[in-house]
Amino acid sequence: MDIDTLLKKYREQQQLTQQDVADKLFVSRQSVSNWELNKNYPDIIKLIELSELYEVTLDELVKGDDNMVRHLKESTDIVKKNKQVIAGFTVNMILFVVIIIGFSVSAELLPVGLVVLALILINSTIIMYHLFKNF
Amino acid sequence: MISARHVLLAVSILIIISGSVWLAVHVFQLIKIDAAARHIKHGNWLWPLISVSGQNSNGLLLYFIKRRKYPADYSAEDKAAAVKLKKAIYKGLVIQLIGGLLLITWLYLTIALH
Numbered sequence: 354m355d356i357d358t359l360l361k362k363y364r365e366q367q368q369l370t371q372q373d374v375a376d377k378l379f380v381s382r383q384s385v386s387n388w389e390l391n392k393n394y395p396d397i398i399k400l401i402e403l404s405e406l407y408e409v410t411l412d413e414l415v416k417g418d419d420n421m422v423r424h425l426k427e428s429t430d431i432v433k434k435n436k437q438v439i440a441g442f443t444v445n446m447i448l449f450v451v452i453i454i455g456f457s458v459s460a461e462l463l464p465v466g467l468v469v470l471a472l473i474l475i476n477s478t479i480i481m482y483h484l485f486k487n488f
Numbered sequence: 489m490i491s492a493r494h495v496l497l498a499v500s501i502l503i504i505i506s507g508s509v510w511l512a513v514h515v516f517q518l519i520k521i522d523a524a525a526r527h528i529k530h531g532n533w534l535w536p537l538i539s540v541s542g543q544n545s546n547g548l549l550l551y552f553i554k555r556r557k558y559p560a561d562y563s564a565e566d567k568a569a570a571v572k573l574k575k576a577i578y579k580g581l582v583i584q585l586i587g588g589l590l591l592i593t594w595l596y597l598t599i600a601l602h
Contacts, residue, residue, distance in 0.1 A: 481577075
């Protein structure tokens, strides 16, 4: 059985509403709804909290859903995540060098410099998103 | 004479600055809560300040390296506040992203019109 079906089944067994679960787990009701509609997956910490709340084991929640297992494997792959952040930093460093070289060649490259700065800003935004994703 | 391009440039810079201030305020508060929950020394002002300073999120990365040795001990109130702040930070990131994209649009228009 897939995790979305199980989550709904166990919640109803405990006679809880989606709002009750959301309040206990400090997430939005929409998040709980998304988990039960298979639009999104809970992370490993939320899964542990859900298993405690529904009084079932993690095995009972996770086993049998290959997509969920794949999601957990990807979301807990720290090495891959660190590589993404390091790649983001490297790109930003290269963009800084481009700006410095650009201005040393010609001061007329100001508009291009502004765009490179905008790209650095966008890249920093993505890096920050990655850093805060699993805060 | 002020053209539409000048307005676009001013608006995009304004959005970027607003997004940055918004982010700095909320990141500061979140790191303050997180550092307190982990009982990190100087977590009340120094680490939040380091986290919001520096280009390229360097300070934040330093904090993430520092906090690895300190397990979190969140109270229910702090956890709820942290979730709210995290959402606010995502909003700030979206604001910055919009500002950055507008700035690129401005350059595109500048090049296209010359």
